[in-house]
Amino acid sequence: MPWNPGDDLVAVQRGPEPGGLGGAYRVLGETLRGLKTSFGRVVEGTTTIEYPEQKTPVYPRFRGRHRLHTFEDTGLEKCVGCSLCAAACPADCIRVVAAENDPIDRVSGGERYAAVYEINMSRCIFCGYCEMACPFDAITMGHDYELADYNRSDLIFTKEMLLQEPPVRTPLRAEGE
Amino acid sequence: MPRPEINEITFVVDGREVVAPAGTMLADAAKLGDVDIPVFCYEPKLGQPVGACRMCLVEVEGIPKLQTACSTPVRDGMVVNTETPRVKAAQESVVEFLLLNHPLDCPVCDKGGECPLQDISYGWGRGTSRTVEPKRHFEKPVELSPLIAIDRERCILCYRCVRFSQEVSEDYQLILHERGADTFVGTFDGHPYVAPFSGNIIELCPVGALTSQAYRFRARPWDIEQSGSVCTLCPGQCNVSYTVRDDRVMRVLSRQNDAVDDGWLCDRGRFAYQSSYVDDRVTEPLLRDGGVLRPVSWERALAEAARLLGKTPAGLGALAGGATSNEEGWLLRRLHADVLGSRDFDSRSGASGPAVSAGLLAALDTPEAQATVPDVEWAHSVLVLDSEPVDDMPILDLRIRKGVRRHGMRLAVATSRPSSLDSIAEQAVRFAPGAGEAFVCALDAAVGGIGDVAGLAAAAGADAAQVEALGRMLREAGEDVVIVWGERLTHGANPDNAARALLKVAGRLSLLDDHAGAGLLQVPSGANGRGLREIGLLPTAGPGYREPAAVGRSAQEIAQATIAGQITGLHLLHVDPVQSFPERGLWEQALHAGAVVAHAQFLTDGLREHANVVFPAEAGAEKEGTVTHPDGRLQRLRPAVARPDGARPTWQVLSQLIAAVGGQATALTSMMVTSEIAEAVPFYAGITHDEIGGFGVRWQEREAAAAFPAGETGPFALEDPRPAASPNGALRLGRFRSVWASPEVAHAPALKFLAPKQRAELNPDDAQERGIRHGQQVTVTATGEDGSAETIAAVAHLRAAAPRGSVFLESGLGAESVDVLDAALVHVNSDPARPA
Ligand code: SF4
């Protein structure tokens, strides 16, 4: 006995057969519709960014290469070498070795300062936890994303590198852009 | 006072029925039911609770007010609630109160991350602060001592440090100044808090008020790892935990083992780790070439050492220092006894004179007569005989003080130099330096009530009435008597007689039968003295106290034989006899005469001048192996950090030396050596690293202890002891070695300030006769038998407690050490070149 499909029946709706006048009209019509999109874009102008001559602008809250900060008035480092960023970092890529400040020749505002501060950029996942952990706003995520290099060890950023302004400024997106 | 019997009771905490020993404080008892009550000031190690911080408030049904769980003992049927709204409110208020004056220093504070105040504020605090008032301010950080920094703003006034200083180490230096919110911790007149156990307050402080200067800002808790091992700087063998960051030891913490250290450490054990990171540590093999030691390859050094040791036509001598592990000692013994056929080796650090015979050693160390460290605390009475615990085995000093203070133990001290325990001792008896043997004979007569106490006491230079009183006290105090005796007692000319006398005293007090809680506890002169003795690294005993086929030469005889040309090669394992043996002149000649192969961490005087080959040795934290505590506890050393680049472990070097001189090196790992030892020493049979575990195992408590050989049991007839030299115008020379006289202390930057200077301790009357004032430069002159005179310079240190007719000088200090003087009597004069 043949199988009874019951309610499971699917009705197949077929389109018109190709060929004929209707067919020719449909082909031309669809082609023109496609061309409309293409020519429409030509009229809009180019949006391609000529990277690397030109940098992609980023949003203000973009999380790129870190920056360490100093106080504007005293020039002392904000970082006190507390290692909280290292503790928060899920990729375990920050290394801090602290030392005691010499009261005559201070490095930071607190009792201690970071004698060694290194971030291994090849490991960083740019989660921003370090920025959140820092009790002194000493480290923030910057806007720079050009971090490629030829050598892994060159990707270990030292304190000096992180304290410096990045060599090329990354453009920011304007409000509402 | 013997250990009390403990009954179990049942009480209810937060609705759970919990069984706890009666009398336990609620804070501890609640833990048995997995209920955590926050505490700050409570620390059972410190003795009685003080109830200072009020953090531990709980509600006890039937008592209207909240109670402090740290000072309320549990009773049967008690119902305790720790989570009611009243308790919550109280806890929140106490946290808020404690934080009123606590600065927000956490990011710069060394305690941050391992801080009870952080944890408790987080767990039991309100979570927000309502304080707008200014906090109190102190100058910070201040140096409390060169080892400890104090930040008074952070202090929450829990009294822990003060209680430690007042009631545990009893140095009475720390106090609280002022009252109320102005209270602060300090010493009375602001002098630095320097004491042998000061470092413990760093670990005790529940906040970051007391921090270690050496560890200051070195690492945060998430940067580090802890690695457990055992300190081998003295026979105390405290359990330690090394804090490691980047494969470097950063600090040493205590790893509480109540059977060994009670959770304390001395400052030497705590800070000496620094000595392994100094430039002048030996990190590669050195060979003397053209008069200077130069680095060479391992192959070359091994070949040269094998040539010096293997091809000696005459004899060979070997010495092992206190820090030698059982494995190293065993391989040294195999190399010399089994491969090279020499029986001349000794492991008694700083000993002159012959060693005690095997039978007597076995009798002294028999499991029945063995007292444990906790027995010291619970005994009816303890006699400290010819030992200064704070110098020889510092951690034992705290245990003795604990017994006296908390359990009413009665203490007697019998030494030649005034002891730091005198002030808490019921009896303090002095005898002439070096007259230990005569003194024990006198004591035997006094305890037994027979014999010529007066005559023997006179021979010992002691007061007969005092000896009698001491004997009476030991007899009458109660059956649990522990005699803590220094190995020094058997370093005289006739050690067997001293050992027999001691056995007789012990027998008379029935310490030799199998009565738990009483017995003998030796303070060996080397950190692993007991282990090396048990594996047979002695001239008089084989492995497991077996009688050797022939008695070998003792350390002193080795030196003499080397000078006489009968011994041509000397093998020194972790020891520089010039530095640590009494006859410095003799050893200098011996090392000069013989070819010297050494294993050392530092080039001390003797090695720098005379060693031919020096192999680098591991520091404590790099070492693997086992050691045996004076009470028979086998403990494990585990490496916490790697050895310096290219260095090899000493057991491996010894094993390679065995192969190089044509023997069969059987050990591929340190553990294989341990099992060789377990086979050779009958009462260690079957012991493994696993069984030893983290807290060690006493072999007396294992089945194999039945294989302990029977020692000589007497009855003994004592020979007449040699009487102490009569001063006759001169002064008797006593020697002592301070806890700070060691190469580790001299090399550790943090401890350097403690390295001792030579001083002559003498009685003020003796000083006055010679026109000497306190602090004045003096010369100490000894005239040898041949009429030659040796002189050393010292600073006069007058001590009213010093017995008349004696002067005490420090050993272990290098060229200014008392070891330069080889005589029993000396003359002390004010230094004409440097008048006061
Ligand atoms: S962004 Fe994240 S992964 Fe990168 S350093 Fe900071 S915490 Fe680590």
Ligand code: SF4
């Ligand atoms: S950057 Fe901030 S969190 Fe990291 S060590 Fe410095 S102060 Fe601490």
Ligand code: SF4
């Ligand atoms: S008492 Fe002895 S074993 Fe304990 S820490 Fe001090 S030196 Fe080390």
Ligand code: FES
């Ligand atoms: S812990 Fe109970 S009062 Fe401090």
